Amino acid sequence: MSGMVRFEAAVVGAGAAGLAAALALAREGIATALVGRHAPVADGRTVALLDGSVRFLDALGAWATIAPYAAPLAELHLIDDTGSLFRPPPARFVASEIGLDAFGWNVESARLVESLRLLARTTPNLTLFESDAAESRRDDERAVITLQDGGTVETRLIVAADGARSPLRAGSGLTVRDWSYPQAAITTILAHERPHRDVSTEFHTRAGPFTLVPLPGGHRSSLVWVTGEGPARRLSALDDGALASSVERQAQAMLGAMRIDGPRGLVPMRGLSVSTPVALRLALIGEAAHVFPPIGAQGLNLGLRDAASLRDVVMAAREAGRDPGSQASLAGFGRNRGADARLRGTAVDLLNRSLLADLVPIDALRGLGLVAMSTLAPLRKIVMREGVLPRFGAPSLMRGR
Template structure:
């Protein structure tokens, strides 16, 4: 590993969450001198992440997946249940990974385990320097950016990668155009133990106040919960004791997994959305929630951030091969153009589905119901949607196409 007192890098990634760690590891493993700037805070709010197949391929290429896999649960089937009370409710729809040639759409893992595994890889990674301090702003110059640190030091890098979250200070200071919005919702997150086995089936109830999702966890009798509902209802649920919350979850799940109990920490997360015009500025590239935020529907959030990290690695590799500046306009334009369609399509799809649940309008309910019915009944359409949900075929990053 590079010495701590050497502060001059080709790439400095700011943010030590999963997306930032993955971006720093991918850059360093490609032979690019990289720094990872950020404090390694604990992750313990009851959240899990469903890592889709492309993300698992990426993590495997980074050397992290073999450590994560024993504690991950495969998501072999997805069941969607319309529980809106609409007149146009279609029957429950089931989607099976085997239909598109996969053992599983993805794997569910606790967020804390994912982040800790990536941190362990980062500590051992050649060509990667860890700077465990918060950033205090970046000053782009002709050849380098000067990244200040709250401890008074600084880092020089040809490219700064902003992986510093939904309220990214780097994005705010860069002048990147941002569109953000709020939903009248919040999400309750926790881990549940339940009487009946989940059989590797993830179930998403579409309710009038948002999606209620149970995602399988390892062991067969545990699942993670993401319950999106109105802000007031979410606060009332958060105030319940464990027994009362377990009863409320069991009722909402129609007792499909039998008796339940709370088996992990809880989280209460306000629902908001954010999109940037372009995820780049002079000597700055934005990834993860610094570039896009949307509700936890369809396991798209972190998977999109990991695609950002893998796509940025590809742009940096091409720049190095061609002898170009890693933070120059050509590299940044290549990254931005490659991410534009994927990010815009996922953000729009999740936003549209969430707003359609809240609308309570017959024409909207009819369109949503017909769409779900069509996917359930028309095989070619269903397979296209499943494949695109797991990993877009156009422009998929190299390390996400690799065979495991």
């Protein structure tokens, strides 16, 4: 494609966060470009879409096509399997305690992306460029994206949703901190003998969390098994029967006999944060702005909050007659999203490191925290509500239908 095409906003990255951001803007009548090739990876990963994210997807008109492939997470059980001297009893969290049918809904990641992509193809004010971005230029007046196929896109605001290794972030001059953990995650889909009863179960082991999350049908679940890098590679090399037996043992046979019922993935554990998610005519969302281990279903839900918040920022700029890519328009987004990412990222990092530490004082603090949440109803409800959606600063499309 050749020639210059002009837009109010251009989203670079065709994953779930980028698609949601582009849809949210286009549905408000904002001329939006979505730049990126569509290449979903089948690696057994699922996403637990928390209640606020479901509300957002519903407002975009996407949830009706996703819901048939999603399973409710009505309860969350946390089981300490570290062997600690301060091992607390299992903690049980029930969505009905905070007035919800479910904390969220679990769906295969590839299915989510495909549903959003199909909607994007028919949404007015949204133009899809099936090409990666080669480079971008930004100045006080505009931003220009050069595509690998030779085309160019001019816009007032670039939304970087181009992933954990974001080229747009790398070229922005923003300060980035990244780190790795001595862990990797095995991901896959399981079929099992006993019903999951819409319960998500997370075992806290000394090597990391081992999590089983319901999928539709009652007898299928997704697995995220975080363990040491060496053990993860060895598990990944097992045939389906041997891996299923290992999962069954680690799950203490709670769901009975198991078999592998989907693709597998092996995901290194790493973390990343930025000093601020905004630069000149640039806003970072999703893993371009924050990366942390798959614990507590926070990763993509945080990215969807980024997308929904960006929609609010652009709409506020439009109502005030401001340039959506200006520093004044993006300042609030930077503060709000930066604070949310730091809070969630720190909580996940501390939990993960506390499991790896194998220190009695840390075990005692973690155990006391679980006991307090299990026995003190007001505290438990606060934690559940905050986990589902922040009380302050929640985007408008996530607050309610």
